[in-house]
Amino acid sequence: MRQGSMKVSTLLLCVFSCCALNANAASFNVGSYGAKGNPKVDDTNAFMNTWKAACASSGDVEMVIPQGTYYLGQVKFKGPCNFNSITVSLQGVLKASTDLNKFVSGDDWVEFSFFNGLKLKGGGTFDGQGSSSWSKNQCPNKKNCKVLPTSVKFVSLTNTIVDSVNSKDPKFFHFGVLQCKNFRASNIYLKAPQNSPNTDGIHIEKSTTVVINGATIGTGDDCISVGQGNADILLSSIKCGPGHGISVGSLGRYQNEGNVKGLVVKDSIIFGTQNGVRIKTWENSPSWSYADNMTFQNIQMNNVYNPIIIDQNYCPYYNCDRSAPSKVKLSNIFFKDIRGSSLSQAAVTLKCSKAVPCQNVNLQNINLKYTGGSNSIAQCANANVAFSGTKLPAACTWS
Numbered sequence: 001m002r003q004g005s006m007k008v009s010t011l012l013l014c015v016f017s018c019c020a021l022n023a024n025a026a027s028f029n030v031g032s033y034g035a036k037g038n039p040k041v042d043d044t045n046a047f048m049n050t051w052k053a054a055c056a057s058s059g060d061v062e063m064v065i066p067q068g069t070y071y072l073g074q075v076k077f078k079g080p081c082n083f084n085s086i087t088v089s090l091q092g093v094l095k096a097s098t099d100l101n102k103f104v105s106g107d108d109w110v111e112f113s114f115f116n117g118l119k120l121k122g123g124g125t126f127d128g129q130g131s132s133s134w135s136k137n138q139c140p141n142k143k144n145c146k147v148l149p150t151s152v153k154f155v156s157l158t159n160t161i162v163d164s165v166n167s168k169d170p171k172f173f174h175f176g177v178l179q180c181k182n183f184r185a186s187n188i189y190l191k192a193p194q195n196s197p198n199t200d201g202i203h204i205e206k207s208t209t210v211v212i213n214g215a216t217i218g219t220g221d222d223c224i225s226v227g228q229g230n231a232d233i234l235l236s237s238i239k240c241g242p243g244h245g246i247s248v249g250s251l252g253r254y255q256n257e258g259n260v261k262g263l264v265v266k267d268s269i270i271f272g273t274q275n276g277v278r279i280k281t282w283e284n285s286p287s288w289s290y291a292d293n294m295t296f297q298n299i300q301m302n303n304v305y306n307p308i309i310i311d312q313n314y315c316p317y318y319n320c321d322r323s324a325p326s327k328v329k330l331s332n333i334f335f336k337d338i339r340g341s342s343l344s345q346a347a348v349t350l351k352c353s354k355a356v357p358c359q360n361v362n363l364q365n366i367n368l369k370y371t372g373g374s375n376s377i378a379q380c381a382n383a384n385v386a387f388s389g390t391k392l393p394a395a396c397t398w399s
């Protein structure tokens with residue numbers, strides 16, 4: 001009896017608190033703060049004022065961007081905030097200004113930073129309107145270039161969920177995830193032309209526990225790049241193509257970079273890309289670092305130029321400093337159940353550093369056919385490699 005009444009009262013309490021919660025959930029609509037959704041009107045201030053009110057509010061709050069097209073310069077959704085969590089319901093289309101003078105140098109377009117509990121969802125779109133700025137991007141040609149704005153940057157956030165969000169034509173990267181803890185994204189659609197420069201899909205840096213589960217990415221650079229200082233990263237159900245594939249790196253470019261620990265890329269399809277899964281590090285790195293414990297598993301490659309590639313002589317420019325080998329040590333790398341077609345004969349390239357050879361590279365059940373007819377090959381240097389299961393290519397050709 002006592003047990004039964006406990007259950008009923010618990011249920012009542014739950015119902016009551018759920019209703020109370022809904023009644024209290026403060027909702028902030030950009031329309032109420034003056035957003036017009038009119039191409040002649042810059043809605044930046046209206047968005048910033050909406051954020052100011054939401055950020056100052058307590059409990060679980062909501063910010064609503066209804067259907068419509070909004071024209072924006074830089075917007076910074078910055079904490080610390082009073083709320084417990086915020087749901088940003090993006091139903092409309094946000095269009096970035098095409099006037100680069102509206103962007104402070106080095107800054108991004110939309111930034112969520114320094115708070116806890118973001119849920120970004122709603123099926124809306126970030127349109128970076130990048131096409132007019134791509135020709136002004138010097139980064140593919142020189143090392144010290146002025147970086148254009150990333151469309152959406154997530155900085156120093158904890159407990160983030162991004163679900164059902166689209167991005168097209170960013171000026172630079174689509175999404176950047178920097179110094180985040182527990183960041184989870186799903187149902188992400190990112191699109192830019194194949195020849196748009198540096199339009200990486202999602203770049204992750206200095207973050208811990210990042211899960212991207214379900215993303216369709218066709219873009220001009222890496223679909224996803226896992227940079228320095230990351231730990232516990234899971235990328236699954238990724239559809240990548242066109243683009244440059246899924247990358248770790250580039251690493252070893254700057255002084256005192258963090259290490260990469262614990263990456264899994266699985267259950268994905270990569271098609272029509274320059275690379276499939278790649279680890280890239282610069283030569284003559286200014287300091288030592290490492291990337292350890294990386295697994296790439298159950299990946300279909302269709303017409304990929306370099307399906308599996310470790311490149312420790314990474315040089316995207318014509319004049320890299322090649323005076324010393326890379327100081328980034330790579331170890332415990334597992335390539336498992338990777339199949340499909342390679343547009344180059346070297347379906348597997350493992351070019352590791354002379355200073356710190358790759359340790360424990362495993363190729364298990366690899367079945368990559370060269371589209372040119374003859375058998376595919378594996379080109380290896382400075383690596384400790386083990387083949388098992390299905391072996392196509394069959395063994396390393398050493399250089």
Ligand SMILES: *[C@@H]1O[C@H](CO)[C@@H](O)[C@H](O)[C@H]1NC(C)=O
Nearest residue numbers: 231232233261262263264293
């Ligand atoms: C390797 O990384 C995975 C994924 O982050 C993690 O679960 C596992 O514990 C790591 N293994 C070692 C030996 O550190």
